[in-house]
Amino acid sequence: MNALDAIDLAIVKALQANGRMSNAELSQKVGLSASACSRRLDLLEKNGVISGYHARLSNKALDYKMMAIVHISLSGQGAKTLNEFETAVKLCPNVLVCYLMSGDYDYILRVAAKDLEDYERIHRDWLSALPHVVKINSSFALREVIDRPNVGL
Numbered sequence: 001m002n003a004l005d006a007i008d009l010a011i012v013k014a015l016q017a018n019g020r021m022s023n024a025e026l027s028q029k030v031g032l033s034a035s036a037c038s039r040r041l042d043l044l045e046k047n048g049v050i051s052g053y054h055a056r057l058s059n060k061a062l063d064y065k066m067m068a069i070v071h072i073s074l075s076g077q078g079a080k081t082l083n084e085f086e087t088a089v090k091l092c093p094n095v096l097v098c099y100l101m102s103g104d105y106d107y108i109l110r111v112a113a114k115d116l117e118d119y120e121r122i123h124r125d126w127l128s129a130l131p132h133v134v135k136i137n138s139s140f141a142l143r144e145v146i147d148r149p150n151v152g153l
Contacts, residue, residue: 016150019053064112068119071105073135084131092126
């Protein structure tokens with residue numbers, strides 16, 4: 001896809017602020033007819049600029065009061081090893097984010113837990129059971145300072 005023009009940016013910014021707005025509201029906000037706005041929106045979705053629509057849930061309200069940052073080292077870096085780990089980590093419902101990294105650790109995970117006892121269960125039943133794991137280093141977030149759902153445009 002070519003660079004986003006001013007109307008595409010206006011559409012994306014409006015949806016970042018309120019992903020539930022109707023096409024009629026969106027078209028009015030960006031100054032297009034409803035049909036032209038719908039075509040633009042379809043194109044942004046088709047080209048992967050808009051990758052989905054989600055409800056942003058509160059971990060705290062759902063009783064997940066603890067956030068762990070987990071560094072994981074694997075036994076190797078081969079494609080089979082990485083693929084097997086990534087396939088398995090996707091099954092763990094408490095892993096919110098998983099990044100393949102450069103540097104000292106192979107992966108960094110963000111893991112939600114209800115409390116320390118719950119994290120111990122996650123560590124024992126899920127993280128330690130992941131294939132090819134040789135080292136796990138967990139740190140616990142004391143306070144969330146910022147968690148942006150979107151990049152600034």
